[in-house]
Amino acid sequence: MKLNFNCSHCLSDNETVNNSLIEIRDDNFYQITCDKGHVSHFYIQNLKFELLFDAGSMALIDGYPNAAVAYISSSLERLHEFCIHVYSKVNDIDDDIFKKNWKYFNNSSERQLGAFLNSFMLFEQSTLKFDLQKYS
Structure with a gap:
């Protein structure tokens, strides 16, 4: 299963939103790099x-x-x-x-x-x- 993440930098700058699909990890920490090179970090609290x-x-x-x-x-x-x-x-x-x-x-x-x-x-x-x- 993959989770859908949006680039937080693109969202805050009202740019075209870049989506990333990432596999579920056991530690719930995720890092994405969008097409524009922005790096975003996410922590999911759901188990x-x-x-x-x-x-x-x-x-x-x-x-x-x-x-x-x-x-x-x-x-x-x-x-x-x-x-x-x-x-x-x-x-x-x-x-x-x-x-x-x-x-x-x-x-x-x-x-x-x-x-x-x-x-x-x-x-x-x-x-x-x-x-x-x-x-x-």
């Missing part, structure tokens, strides 16, 4: 799962259901990762330990779901209530 969900919604609206499913399922995986990271922060788990441990889950949706469910249980002292039979 990756939010951007992916928005992309999935737009794909669905535009009539691309397969792309919508891919984006929204990726969004859910990033949401699970975010929740597990928050639970780790609450329990004062070092970022390096989190990153090393996350490598075991990174490439498997089922493992990520299991990690999320277990993290939820440990943090909330209860199970997440949903019916797996509905989805199988």
Whole structure:
């Protein structure tokens, strides 16, 4: 997925607006150089799962259901990762330990779901209530 950025210098000078499409980055910092050589820096506050969900919604609206499913399922995986990271922060788990441990889950949706469910249980002292039979 790509994000659309406008050159802030061209916008402020009432010049022709130059658009740039840039791939989503994990650090949310973006730099563009427009056709006129202006350099602009952007920081997006939205989390990756939010951007992916928005992309999935737009794909669905535009009539691309397969792309919508891919984006929204990726969004859910990033949401699970975010929740597990928050639970780790609450329990004062070092970022390096989190990153090393996350490598075991990174490439498997089922493992990520299991990690999320277990993290939820440990943090909330209860199970997440949903019916797996509905989805199988």
